[in-house]
Amino acid sequence: MSQTRKKNSSDGETKPRTSFVNKFLRGSEFMSSKAENRKESNDLETTDFHPSNAAQETATLDMVALLPLLPDLEKLDISWNDSVGGNLHLVTQQMHLVSKLKILRLGSCRLTMDDVRALGEALEVIPDLEELNLSWNSEVGGNLPLTLQKFQEGSKIQTLELVDCDLTSEDGAFVGQLLPMMQNLEVLDLSINRNIGASLNSIAQGLKSTSNLKVLKLHSCGLSQESVRLLDATFRYLCELKKLDLSCNRELGGGFEDSSAQLVTLERLEVLDLHQCSLTADDVASLTQVIPLLASLQELDLSANKRMGCSSEHLLSRLRFLPTLKSLLINSCALETETFTALAEASTYLPTLEILDLSWNKCVGGNLKLLLEALKFLASLRVLRLSSCALVTEDVALLASVIHTGHLAKLQTLDLSYNDSICDAGWAVFCQNVWFLKELTELDISLRPSASRDCGQWFRHLLCAVAKLSEITEIGMKRWILPTSQEEELEHFHQDHRRSIHFDLGHSKKTATCEAEGELSPETNHAGALILDFSPLAL
Incomplete structure (x- = not known):
């Protein structure tokens, strides 16, 4: 145990x-x-x-x-x-x-x-x-029929989770044969079983009998371009599907070029995860015709598809037709200025957006002003991630002005880490205004792993701001060096403010935890x- x-x-x-x-x-x-x-x-x-x-x-x-x-x-x-x-x-x-x-x-x-x-x-x-979860048991792989052979037609199973079970292609074929018996199935998670891609034909055929399916997760399953065609043929049978996860299937890139037409039949789809799928320019062109028509979409993850950066302008501009979108993750996509501009303009039409991740897109640096107008309309934004975006001093100064005017009042997480080009004056202006984010719980301004730098006088402004933020618990400041005087200021801060706030300076200190004894009830x-x-x- x-x-x-x-x-x-x-x-x-x-x-x-x-x-x-x-x-x-x-x-x-x-x-x-x-x-x-x-x-x-x-x-x-x-x-x-x-x-x-x-x-x-x-x-x-x-x-x-x-x-x-x-x-x-x-x-x-x-x-x-x-x-x-x-x-x-x-x-x-x-x-x-x-x-x-x-x-x-x-x-x-x-x-x-x-x-x-x-x-x-x-x-x-x-x-x-109704629910069976055997995830993370490797011996299930190769032996799945021994477990599920007793399932009969009309089974009441609604949730079947077999994540990282080392399933074989034979197991995948067995799942395909089993699916018609599970007509009440609502959640199927076969993620991190890299060998079942070879038997997707059988699984896809079985999925045609699961009209009540609401969640389908095939994350990291060895899917290929052919897999997209097979799945596309099943989508019109899955009219209740709300979540589709095909992420981390790197051989899937190119598969959407001619095989995404049936995606549009998923009228109730709320979550679409295609991160790290090696999407090509042609994939993006095809998805541009489909994604804006998914009227119920609330979460879209296109992260870590670097080849789509220069070809996603039209797709990003048409996100304005998704007014219920709450989460947009497009980090590490090698966006270019034109695509970032299109996204910024479309964002003004996304009033319900709560999570926006643009990290690792260098084009944001020096161009954050393009997004600032949109930020004034994103009243529901809770998470904003701009890590490693090559931000400059002007960017954070403009961001501070938006914060000062109260347009990001709901923000809870702000990640500005790995933006080493911001000078002390920029951090000072930012820290003087960050206290207007009354609901902020996490702030990260860490430097890159290869960098280290002395804190400027702005650190005092940061402490003053934190004292006014009643919800904040985590401040990332890795690789910022505090001189003795500032270490003393931090110590006095902790003594004066008996709150659980963790300043992460990258020191190898273990965090104390509280453990509660439970009772069997x-x-x-x-x-x-x-x-x-x-x-x-x-x-």
């Missing part, structure tokens, strides 16, 4: 520090928030305390002992517990006692082939299951359904 370590002060012995209950209890939202950070989680787990097999089995038995007492259990989440691996049969043998189970989450449990087989047998006795939702969450309290 993944646990933190605690050394006994007397003998230095390593011991688990949490009770059984605390080992298993954990908010289920943790797993979803870490969906794309599995590698980091693995790194953390290697330093954790791992009990012996006997201890693991004992912990699992303790949990199993609870199941007979919970006949109305509807949600069981034992994700992120290594102790489950190799011992899942102890749980599945009791599944008939919780036959009302609707949600079963086993993400990152180090499941073995025997576990996968045992689970497959157990699913037969929980006919009302089944909770009841408004409908009287019993919910029990056994995912771990902390990594």
